[in-house]
Amino acid sequence: MLEVRDLSIEVGGKDLLHDININIPEGETHVLFGPNGSGKTSIIMAILGFKEYKITKGSIIFKGKDITQLPTHERAKMGIGISFQRPPSIPGLKTRKVVEICAKNSNGDVNVSELAKMLNLEKFLDRDLNIGFSGGEIKRSEILQLLAQDPDLVLLDEPESGVDLDNISLLGNMINHLLLKDKPCYERKKLEFKKSGLIITHTGHILDYVRSDKGYVLCEGTIQCQGNPRELLENIRKVGYEKCFECPI
Numbered sequence: 001m002l003e004v005r006d007l008s009i010e011v012g013g014k015d016l017l018h019d020i021n022i023n024i025p026e027g028e029t030h031v032l033f034g035p036n037g038s039g040k041t042s043i044i045m046a047i048l049g050f051k052e053y054k055i056t057k058g059s060i061i062f063k064g065k066d067i068t069q070l071p072t073h074e075r076a077k078m079g080i081g082i083s084f085q086r087p088p089s090i091p092g093l094k095t096r097k098v099v100e101i102c103a104k105n106s107n108g109d110v111n112v113s114e115l116a117k118m119l120n121l122e123k124f125l126d127r128d129l130n131i132g133f134s135g136g137e138i139k140r141s142e143i144l145q146l147l148a149q150d151p152d153l154v155l156l157d158e159p160e161s162g163v164d165l166d167n168i169s170l171l172g173n174m175i176n177h178l179l180l181k182d183k184p185c186y187e188r189k190k191l192e193f194k195k196s197g198l199i200i201t202h203t204g205h206i207l208d209y210v211r212s213d214k215g216y217v218l219c220e221g222t223i224q225c226q227g228n229p230r231e232l233l234e235n236i237r238k239v240g241y242e243k244c245f246e247c248p249i
């Protein structure tokens with residue numbers, strides 16, 4: 001689904017990341033760990049093609065097509081969706097309108113009110129986007145927009161940050177819906193994951209609800225190690241990222 005090949009990225013005029021390789025097959029969800037400021041968000045922004053994140057080397061292949069030079073809206077149309085770490089608040093723009101715009105890209109019929117109900121956000125549809133929303137409400141609104149868009153590759157930048165435990169479980173279930181093959185997925189006896197995901201998490205709480213296949217640790221501008229995401233998280237919890245800097249691998 002996604003292949004990030006030898007990617008080097010310059011941010012704010014300085015070399016931030018080099019030789020990043022991430023390969024996410026169809027149906028798999030991968031997890032990106034790393035200390036604050038290590039460049040996790042920058043990788044996601046580069047995958048989406050935001051201009052501030054300048055690709056100086058390498059390429060991004062999505063569904064077999066080289067999208068390295070494609071504008072962001074074309075990438076979204078091809079089926080890449082994002083839940084931002086810190087999405088903007090936009091006065092005068094109703095949340096309903098944004099969700100409707102997201103839904104235009106989707107293959108199926110989308111009932112915006114029904115989707116909002118699933119995330120306890122019915123009352124928020126007629127409010128301006130993210131204005132006065134609590135941290136947890138903003139995160140739910142991001143997932144609502146993704147459910148309407150129904151992308152094939154879901155990029156989630158700290159989806160559970162600042163979310164209470166009950167709502168993490170709700171978000172986890174909704175993210176699973178996103179990663180399933182078709183909607184509605186409720187009737188499916190066997191969960192068949194066909195979409196792909198890349199999740200950034202510090203706490204790992206979301207991994208209690210969402211299946212994860214592979215993890216990466218970003219350190220000192222590159223992917224320092226990779227492997228079973230739960231084992232990586234356990235090690236990070238035990239020894240912190242400090243040891244990553246010393247790790248000889």
Ligand SMILES: Nc1ncnc2c1ncn2[C@@H]1O[C@H](COP(=O)(O)OP(=O)(O)OP(=O)(O)O)[C@@H](O)[C@H]1O
Binds near residue numbers: 042085
């Ligand atoms: N547009 C920008 N202009 C200048 N510097 C930037 C820009 N975007 C990111 N940076 C810098 O690049 C570095 C990596 O930022 P990034 O947001 O990717 O980190 P992160 O790993 O997501 O951190 P966190 O865990 O705190 O979210 C930081 O030092 C940040 O200040």
Ligand SMILES: [Mg+2]
Binds near residue numbers: 040041042085157
């Ligand atoms: Mg970040």
